[in-house]
Every structure is written in C-alpha cells, then in structure tokens.
Amino acid sequence: MLACxxxxxxxxxxxLSRIRIIRHEEIAxxxxxxxxxxxxxxxxxxxxxxALSRNADTGAINLDRDACMGCRQCVTACPYGGVQFxxxxxxxxxxxxxxxxxxxxxxxxxxxxxxxVQYASKEA
Amino acid sequence: MQTSYPGRWLIVDLSxxxxxxxxxxxxxxxxxxxxxxxxxxxxxxLVSADTDPLGEDNAFIIAPGVxxxxxxPCSGRTTLLAKSPATGHYLKSNIGGQLGIALKLxxxxxxxxxxxxxxxxxxxxxPDQWQLNPADDLWGQGVRTxxxxxxxxxxxxxxxxxxxxxxxxxxxxAAVMTSYYNAAARGGIGAxxxxxxxxxxVIDPRFGKLEIADPDGFTRAVKKARDLLYSDSxxxxxxxxxxxxxxxxxxxxxxxxxYNFQKSHITGEMRRISGRAWPELGYLKSIVGCGGCIYSxxxxxxxxxxxxxxxxSGGPEYETVASFGSGCGILDPEPVFVANxxxxxxxxxxxxxxGVIQWAMESIQRGALTREDVDGLDLSFGNGDAVIExxxxxxxxxxxxxxxxxxVARAAEQIGRDSEKWAVxxxxxxxxxxxxxxxxxxxxxxxxxxxxxxxxxxECLAEFGGTKEGIALIKRLTGDExxxxxxxxDKRAEIVRWHEDIYAVSDALGLCAFTTTAAYSLQEELxxxxxxxxxGITLTGSSLMQTGKRxxxxxxxxxxxxxxxxxxxxxxxxxxxxESQPDLPGGGEPITPERLKRMLSEYYRLHGWDxxxxxxxxxxxxxxxxxTLPQLSAAYSKCSNSKENTDxx
Numbered sequence: 001m002l003a004c005x006x007x008x009x010x011x012x013x014x015x016l017s018r019i020r021i022i023r024h025e026e027i028a029x030x031x032x033x034x035x036x037x038x039x040x041x042x043x044x045x046x047x048x049x050x051a052l053s054r055n056a057d058t059g060a061i062n063l064d065r066d067a068c069m070g071c072r073q074c075v076t077a078c079p080y081g082g083v084q085f086x087x088x089x090x091x092x093x094x095x096x097x098x099x100x101x102x103x104x105x106x107x108x109x110x111x112x113x114x115x116x117v118q119y120a121s122k123e124a
Numbered sequence: 125m126q127t128s129y130p131g132r133w134l135i136v137d138l139s140x141x142x143x144x145x146x147x148x149x150x151x152x153x154x155x156x157x158x159x160x161x162x163x164x165x166x167x168x169x170l171v172s173a174d175t176d177p178l179g180e181d182n183a184f185i186i187a188p189g190v191x192x193x194x195x196x197p198c199s200g201r202t203t204l205l206a207k208s209p210a211t212g213h214y215l216k217s218n219i220g221g222q223l224g225i226a227l228k229l230x231x232x233x234x235x236x237x238x239x240x241x242x243x244x245x246x247x248x249x250x251p252d253q254w255q256l257n258p259a260d261d262l263w264g265q266g267v268r269t270x271x272x273x274x275x276x277x278x279x280x281x282x283x284x285x286x287x288x289x290x291x292x293x294x295x296x297x298a299a300v301m302t303s304y305y306n307a308a309a310r311g312g313i314g315a316x317x318x319x320x321x322x323x324x325x326v327i328d329p330r331f332g333k334l335e336i337a338d339p340d341g342f343t344r345a346v347k348k349a350r351d352l353l354y355s356d357s358x359x360x361x362x363x364x365x366x367x368x369x370x371x372x373x374x375x376x377x378x379x380x381x382x383y384n385f386q387k388s389h390i391t392g393e394m395r396r397i398s399g400r401a402w403p404e405l406g407y408l409k410s411i412v413g414c415g416g417c418i419y420s421x422x423x424x425x426x427x428x429x430x431x432x433x434x435x436x437s438g439g440p441e442y443e444t445v446a447s448f449g450s451g452c453g454i455l456d457p458e459p460v461f462v463a464n465x466x467x468x469x470x471x472x473x474x475x476x477x478x479g480v481i482q483w484a485m486e487s488i489q490r491g492a493l494t495r496e497d498v499d500g501l502d503l504s505f506g507n508g509d510a511v512i513e514x515x516x517x518x519x520x521x522x523x524x525x526x527x528x529x530x531x532v533a534r535a536a537e538q539i540g541r542d543s544e545k546w547a548v549x550x551x552x553x554x555x556x557x558x559x560x561x562x563x564x565x566x567x568x569x570x571x572x573x574x575x576x577x578x579x580x581x582x583e584c585l586a587e588f589g590g591t592k593e594g595i596a597l598i599k600r601l602t603g604d605e606x607x608x609x610x611x612x613x614d615k616r617a618e619i620v621r622w623h624e625d626i627y628a629v630s631d632a633l634g635l636c637a638f639t640t641t642a643a644y645s646l647q648e649e650l651x652x653x654x655x656x657x658x659x660g661i662t663l664t665g666s667s668l669m670q671t672g673k674r675x676x677x678x679x680x681x682x683x684x685x686x687x688x689x690x691x692x693x694x695x696x697x698x699x700x701x702x703e704s705q706p707d708l709p710g711g712g713e714p715i716t717p718e719r720l721k722r723m724l725s726e727y728y729r730l731h732g733w734d735x736x737x738x739x740x741x742x743x744x745x746x747x748x749x750x751x752t753l754p755q756l757s758a759a760y761s762k763c764s765n766s767k768e769n770t771d772x773x
Contacts, residue, residue, distance in 0.1 A: 002195040002225070002416065006343065012193055012334040014229065014281075023280070025304050026268065027436065028410035028424035106347065107195065109354050110363045111411065111420060 007103035008093075018084060018095040019104060032113070034104075035061065035082035035095035043094070046077035052094070060097040068092070129158060129190045129659045132233045134254060136247060138320050139180065139239030141256050143247075148233075154661055155748055158233065160203040160216050160631035161675045163187035166236060167205045167214075168678060168752070173686045177209040177312070178294060178319040184237040186227070186285075186325075189634015192416065193228025193334045194342070196654050197350050197646075198636035200224040200416035202308075209312035209319075210296050210476075210531055211552040214574045214682040216631070217313045220414035220422075221303030224634050226283035229329035237320060246286075246324035248278060251332040259323040263292060266469040267301045274326045286324035287314045288471025290519045294318050296531040297476035297554070301468065305422070305438025306414065309473035311553060311575050312531075342657035349639075349646055349654065350418055356643035357591035359419065363411065366423045367442040368399030375450070378707045381557045382450040383505055384482035385548050385699055388559045388707040390450045397449040397457045399423065399442075407457065412438065419638060425461055432458045437465035440474070446557030447478025452485060452511050459508025463515050470519030475578070479554030480528040480535060481514050483547050492541040499523040548697045550577045551688075555697050560715065562708040563587060563610040565619045567715045568723045571694045572620070574679040581676075582624035583641045587616070593644035597622075611710050613719065617726035625672030632675060674747040677731070677739055681752040689763035690737025694724055738764045 001017035009016045020033040037059055044052045044061065051067035052074060054060070070090035075083045084093040095102075097116070105116045131148035148162060156162045163185045170183035184206045191199040202224040208215030227233075230251050244259040262270050271284040283302065291298035291314030298314030299307040308314075317323075336342050353359060361369055372395045374380040382390040395401050402408040402425060413420030426436035440448075440460060448454060448463040467474045485503050487493040495502065499517065501510045501524075517525025527535050532554050536547035548555050553576025560567040565584035570577035586594035589608030598608040601622050602615040623641055629651060630640045639646040648665030656662050663671065683693070695701065696715055705712030713719075725735060732743035738760060744750055 002193075003346075006195050006336075006339060010339045011336070012195065012229065013332070014330055016333070025412075026272065028412050028438070103343075106350065107418060109350070110359060110418060 003103040003107040007098055015084070016086065016093065018093050020081065020084060033081040034114075035078075036080050037061070037095075037097070042077040042079065043074035043083055043092075046073040048073060055096070058097045058100045061094050062096055063092065063094055065091055129153065129233060129661075131162075132231060134232055134235045134249075136235060136237045136256070137239045138237055138241040138245065138256075138322060141241065141245075143254055143256070154663075155671070156675065157629075157632035157655075157661075157671060158190035158192075159187050159201070159634050160205070160218070160628060161671065162234065162632070163203050163205040163216060164214075164675055164678050164682070166234075167207075168682055170236065170238065171207050172755075175207050177207040177212060178315060180240040180320075182207050182316055182319070184313075184316050184320060184322070185234065186223075186237075187234040188224035188227045189632060191654060191658055192224030192634035194336060194658055195416065196342075196346055196633075196635070196658070197353055197418045198414075198416060198639045199634045200414045201631070201634045201636055202227070203631055204300055204308045204313050206313055206316040208553075208575060209294070209315045211311065211576050213551070213686050213688060214679050215311035215313060216575065216679075217300070217308035217310045218580065218631060218637075219300065219302055219306055219308035220417075220636070221306030222283045222415040223285055223302045223306075223327070225415035226327040226329040228334055229332035230327050231332050232327075235325075237322060240319065241321040244321050244323050246274070246322070246326060248326050248328075250328045262286075262323045264289065267471050268304060268469050270324055271304055274324060278326045278328055279330075281330055282326050282328040284324060284326050286471075287317045287322075288469055288519070290470045290472045290529075291315055291318035292323075293519075293521045293529070295472065295518060295521065295529040296534075297473040297480075299467075299471045299473050301471050303414075305424075305468050307468070307471075307473065309475065310578065310580065314471050336658045337660040338657040342654070345650065345653040345657050349650055352645035352650070353418060353639060353643055356645045357593060358638075358643050362419055362421045362638065362642075365403075366399045366411075366421050368397075368423075368440060368445045370398070370400070371442065371445050371449070372398035372400060378709060379559045379562060380450050381446055381559045383453050384451060384486045384546055385559070385705070386486065386546075388561075388705050388712065390453065390455065392455050394450070394455045397445055397455060397460060399445070402457070405457070407461065409436070414636070417636065419636070419643075421638065427458055427461055430458065432462050435462050435465050437461070437468050439468070440464040443557050444474040444478070447474050447482075448511060451478050451482045451557055452508075453505030454508050454511065455506075456508055459512055462508075462512050466512065466515045466519065470515070472515070472519055475556050476531065476554040477515055477518060478557070479548060480518070480532045481511055483532045483535065483543070484514070484524070484528060486546045487539065487541075487543050490543075490546070492539060492543045497524065545698050545702075548699055550695050550697050551693060553577060555700070556580075559705065559708065559712075560696070561700060561705045561712045562710060564613055564715070564719075564723065565610065565616040565623075567696060567700070567720070568616050568727060569620045569623065571696050571720055571724065572624075572727065574676070574683050577696055580637070582620055582627045583637060584619050584623045585642050586623075586644060587619055591644070597644050613723055616723050617730050620727060621730050622669075624676050625669040628672035628675040629668055632671070670747070673731075674749060677744070677747055678749055678752065680739065681744075681749065681756060684738070684759040684763070685752070685755050687759060687762060689759075690733075691763065694720075694737060696720065734764060736764050
C-alpha cells in the first residue's frame with residue numbers, strides 16, 4: 001500500500017493506495033482487495049461516459065480523468081472490491097499496473113503474494 | 125520542503141489530563157534523528173537520578189523512527205523509552221507491528237507521557253485529533269480482548285497499543301503490546317504504563333498523509349535497498365522459517381542455552397521445537413510481517429489437536445523457544461506455544477518470564493527451594509504444565525509468582541542460599557538466551573549495554589562468520605576475515621563498536637535491526653541516502669555513524685548521572701563470569717572479570733573514554749554532548765580517578 005501510494009500519488013497514504021487489505025490480525029488473516037484485471041471488466045461496462053478503457057500494451061484499465069464525472073458506478077460494479085475512490089478529487093483509483101512495472105510487485109518479492117505475469121489478450 | 129519528519133510531538137500530562145503539541149527544533153532532530161535517538165535526548169531532559177521508575181515523575185516515551193510510515197524496507201519500528209523498573213536506569217525497548225506507520229500517518233512523530241492518571245485511561249489519536257478516554261472497562265482485560273474492544277469502538281483499521289494484566293500489576297518485566305502479538309518486552313516498560321494508569325493507545329491513521337523530500341530519489345534508494353536485502357544470504361530462510369529456524373542447528377553446534385545455562389545443548393528428540401519443523405508439523409498457519417517489512421519473519425501458530433488444542437498466537441520467536449523450550453528442558457513445542465500465547469495476552473517479556481522460571485527450576489534442583497515454596501507445583505526441568513501454571517501466576521502476581529514477578533535479581537536476593545549464582549542477570553535484567561561464553565563480541569556487547577545484558581543493543585552476529593555478508597563486514601572492520609570467529613578476544617572491541625553505532629542508527633530511523641546486523645546488506649551510505657531523500661537531512665555515512673555514537677554515549681551518560689560506575693557495572697551474570705560451559709566447542713571458559721576487563725579497556729579506548737569507562741570531556745564535546753557535563757560532576761568524582769578528568773569538577 002505504501003509503495004503504491006508513493007508511486008501513484010507521490011506520498012504515503014493508506015486511502016490513496018490502489019490496494020486495500022482487510023486485516024484480521026488476531027488470526028493473521030489478510031485479504032487484499034486490488035484490481036485483478038478481469039478480461040471482461042464490469043467497471044468498463046458500467047461506466048456511463050466511457051471514461052474507462054483497456055490499455056492495449058499492458059492490459060490494464062486506464063482512466064480518462066477529464067471524461068470521468070465521479071458517479072462511482074465502477075466502484076459498485078467491481079465484484080472484487082478492486083476499485084477505490086478518492087472523494088476529494090472525485091475520481092476512482094484503479095490499478096494501471098504502473099504502466100508495466102508495478103511498484104507493489106517490486107515490494108513483495110519474498111512472499112511473492114503479488115506477481116506480474118504477461119497479459120494474454122482474447123485474440124492471442 | 126516537505127519532509128517525512130517535521131518533529132511534531134504530543135506531550136500528554138496524565139495528572140492534569142492535558143495534551144499539547146510541541147515541535148522539536150530542527151537542530152535537535154538532525155543531531156538525534158528519531159526513535160531511540162530523540163527518545164534518549166527527551167528522556168535525559170525529563171527524568172533525573174532521583175526519578176522513581178514507577179513513580180509519577182517517570183516519563184514514558186513513544187518514538188517511531190524517522191523512516192517509519194514510508195516504504196523504506198523494514199522501516200516500521202518504534203522505540204519506547206522510560207527509566208526501567210527492572211534496572212532502575214536507562215531503558216529503551218523496540219517494537220514492531222503497525223504502530224510506527226499508524227503514528228506517522230496520523231501526523232505524530234512521537235509522544236511523551238508524564239504524570240499519572242487518577243483512573244485508568246486510554247489515548248485515542250486520529251489525524252489532528254487526540255483525547256484521553258476512560259478505560260475502566262478495559263482495565264483487567266488481556267491484550268487480545270483489549271485490542272478487540274478498542275477496534276470495535278474505533279474501527280477495524282485502528283491500531284491498538286496496550287498492556288495486559290501483568291503491566292497493571294507492575295510486573296517488573298511486563299511488556300507493551302501492539303498488533304496483538306508484537307511486544308516491546310524488555311526492562312518492564314509495560315509496568316511503567318501500568319504505573320501511570322495508562323491502559324492503551326488507539327491510533328486511526330486512515331486519513332493521514334505523509335510526504336517526503338524527494339520521492340523520485342527515495343524510490344531509487346528504496347529499490348537499491350530492497351534488491352540488496354532480497355539477495356542477502358539470510359533472506360529466504362528468515363522469511364520461510366522465522367527467527368527460531370535454527371534452534372536444531374544451534375543444538376547440534378552445542379550453543380543452545382539449556383537448563384538455565386547449565387548446558388548448551390539439550391538431549392533427546394528436540395527438532396520439533398525448531399521453527400524449521402513447524403510447517404511440516406502443521407503448527408505454522410501464517411507468516412506475518414510488521415508494517416513496512418519486506419522480510420516478514422513473524423510466525424502465526426496454532427495447535428489443532430490434543431490437550432492444548434485451540435491455542436493460537438503470534439510467534440514464538442527464537443528467544444521464546446530458548447526460554448520456555450531448551451531453557452526449561454522442554455522438548456515438546458506445544459507447552460512452548462501455550463506459554464508464548466499466555467505471555468502475549470498477559471503482556472509479559474518471554475525472555476525474563478522464562479528466565480525467572482528457569483531460575484526457580486534450578487533452585488528446586490539444587491534444594492534452595494522446595495515444592496511447597498512454589499505453591500506445590502512440580503517445577504522440575506521438562507515439566508511443561510508447571511511452566512504454564514507459573515506463567516499465569518507471574519502475570520497475575522499470585523502465590524510464588526508474586527516473588528518471581530519482581531525479577532530474578534530480587535527473587536535471588538530474597539531466597540539467598542547461593543541462588544544469585546544461577547540468577548542469570550546483570551544489573552537486574554535477565555540475560556537473553558544466547559550462550560555468550562564462546563562468543564566474545566556478544567559478551568562484550570552484553571556487558572556494556574546500558575539497559576542490561578541482551579542482544580538488542582549491538583547484535584554482533586557477524587563474529588560467527590555464518591554468512592558471506594558477515595565475513596565481508598569483519599574483513600572491512602578488522603582488515604582480515606580470519607577474525608570472523610567468535611571465541612577470541614582479538615578485534616572484538618572493533619566489532620562491537622561498529623555494531624552499536626549502526627544499531628543505534630537503525631533504531632533512530634525505525635529500521636529493523638535485521639536489515640543492518642543480521643542481513644548485513646543495508647550499510648551506512650545507503651541509509652544516509654534514504655534519510656536524505658525522505659527528510660532532506662544530509663549526513664554522510666560516517667556522520668550518520670557518528671550520530672549513532674552520540675546516541676549511545678548519551679545513554680551511557682544517563683546511567684552515569686544515576687551514579688553507576690562503569691568499572692563496577694559493565695559486567696555479566698555471575699554464572700557467565702565464573703562458570704565454564706564444558707558443552708561448548710573449545711571448552712567454554714567463563715568470561716572472567718580479567719578477560720572482560722581486557723576487552724573493555726580496548727572498547728573504552730575506541731570510544732574515547734578513560735580507562736574507567738568514563739567519557740572524556742573532549743569526546744563529549746566532539747559529539748555535541750557537552751550539555752550533559754553539569755549533571756555528571758558527581759559521577760566523575762565518584763567513579764573516576766583519572767587525571768584527565770579533573771577539569772570536570
């Protein structure tokens with residue numbers, strides 16, 4: 001979360017991270033919520049103004065900030081809870097895989113709980 | 125410029141229930157950084173030689189590291205400080221979990237508590253808001269229940285720091301706990317909280333934000349640091365098997381303290397108490413890291429079947445296994461897990477709890493105590509159930525546990541009958557469970573540790589020559605890798621000196637000591653780069669080490685002001701100084717007073733201290749510590765006969 005917020009926002013902040021972790025520390029159970037890059041992305045379908053699109057190179061969801069009107073349809077549409085929302089700027093926070101070099105993967109090399117694997121498009 | 129460390133402190137006076145914010149001057153921040161450094165400086169100002177550790181006049185300080193809250197690897201550590209109930213002198217105790225991140229993101233760079241609340245209270249912190257709340261309903265609860273109740277009240281993402289029943293009852297080795305299972309264990313820091321009627325803190329960091337001086341430079345430095353740490357020899361093993369991973373190997377090498385240091389190996393099928401065996405035995409349920417950690421060395425264990433079924437907790441760590449396992453002559457891991465879980469919930473230091481029980485066991489063995497004396501329990505070595513019962517008695521100060529709760533030094537004084545000889549402590553702190561009779565840098569480091577004999581002041585793991593990084597370091601420090609062997613006096617002072625500086629720097633920055641003195645990957649220049657890009661504070665690698673030296677010299681001055689004369693106080697437990705350990709390879713001669721004196725004299729010289737271990741005036745001047753001098757004159761006239769120091773008086 002810290003590596004993510006630094007990479008995307010230039011500062012450390014838990015709510016500005018694209019990752020959420022539901023922590024149940026008493027029994028050491030940690031459930032991460034993050035964009036899993038669905039092949040049929042319900043957030044793209046849900047967006048009424050077409051502000052979300054898939055990046056052809058990385059396969060990640062990209063946000064067109066100018067088009068976005070902050071309706072949060074994408075947040076509710078995501079079945080994985082992978083879309084966060086910044087109420088100050090009124091935009092969703094969706095993982096864009098840092099353009100192909102995700103900061104979170106770099107920070108998680110021992111447990112390898114997050115790995116970056118090649119995107120296979122539907123046509124391929 | 126935005127920095128990760130503006131020095132925003134909270135000053136909480138519990139007597140008047142008032143809280144105000146104070147800013148530490150930039151010059152002080154630069155000289156002492158954060159964590160243990162700034163904590164030591166504030167503690168110096170707040171207490172005096174006359175301060176009673178359990179009195180209203182003691183201060184209790186919580187100081188996260190400078191880098192805590194950032195993505196610097198393993199940077200989430202916090203130092204707690206006070207005058208120690210166990211030793212009566214300087215105490216710092218370091219804690220992991222999520223506390224450091226939570227405080228920093230909530231905009232708090234440290235907290236000072238003074239006075240004593242009239243009734244039990246807890247401090248609630250959200251960004252830019254803080255208040256003291258009544259804690260009557262929490263008083264008496266264990267750590268798990270307290271944490272759950274506060275999370276229910278303040279949100280699941282709030283971090284809780286608290287004491288258990290042991291801290292409330294002023295057990296001299298009560299711990300402060302956070303994130304359920306992380307402890308600031310040593311020296312009775314939990315009893316200080318208890319003496320102030322301060323049950324807990326709860327910190328909600330969710331809406332805070334922490335900015336740094338140079339995000340791009342910081343990202344590059346962090347990447348460098350991570351790459352080095354990932355490729356370190358210990359990385360994989362530490363992550364997979366935890367700190368208790370080599371208990372079986374240490375036993376094979378005959379350096380595993382057993383039966384209260386009477387032996388250094390334990391006979392019988394003992395592999396089950398080694399962390400390496402827990403995955404296959406089904407005890408290991410999860411691997412857990414502190415906030416900001418990239419190694420994740422903590423365990424989460426549970427017993428699924430048998431008479432202890434349902435016991436679960438964080439850990440146990442190496443020290444806990446050596447304490448309740450081999451130290452108590454126990455080969456079955458399950459009583460060790462149960463004792464560990466109890467200590468975590470009661471809020472007890474596992475090292476000292478195991479230490480006092482081992483002393484009682486040996487007292488029974490030698491006839492200095494009878495079964496009637498210990499409430500009818502069969503405290504023979506190897507009896508797990510008796511150990512478990514005694515842990516509870518200590519936590520609640522019941523029966524014989526009430527005496528043990530005062531620490532092994534006071535217990536031995538009360539019982540007498542030569543039992544001081546197997547009370548393995550110095551200055552009132554139970555020694556950590558490391559066999560130092562064959563590891564001379566460890567022995568020297570234990571003897572000079574201001575809080576008492578343990579490994580958490582300068583862990584000199586490199587002297588064993590166990591990893592290529594450790595051997596390379598020994599070569600850098602001494603000029604020859606042949607000194608990477610533990611049972612020689614040669615070059616030990618040089619080795620300790622480097623380790624104590626880097627350790628102080630790690631503690632000040634909030635870095636886990638495993639990054640600098642177990643994994644030897646993170647060294648001076650790179651740490652300086654992390655510091656600079658995070659805060660804008662520019663120090664070279666060597667001036668950073670000078671800062672480390674400043675911190676630990678101030679800690680020494682603290683004990684000097686209390687009237688501790690180094691020549692008498694730089695010592696080890698009686699057993700270590702007078703009895704050999706024949707189990708050890710090479711015969712395990714004791715660290716005799718003469719041997720220790722030879723190493724100390726070289727150590728003092730390297731520090732710029734006189735031959736009685738008193739810092740010279742020029743040394744204090746060079747470290748900007750001249751402000752200590754007015755309060756040290758009594759110590760100099762009492763302890764020093766050196767001509768060099770006549771100008772102090």
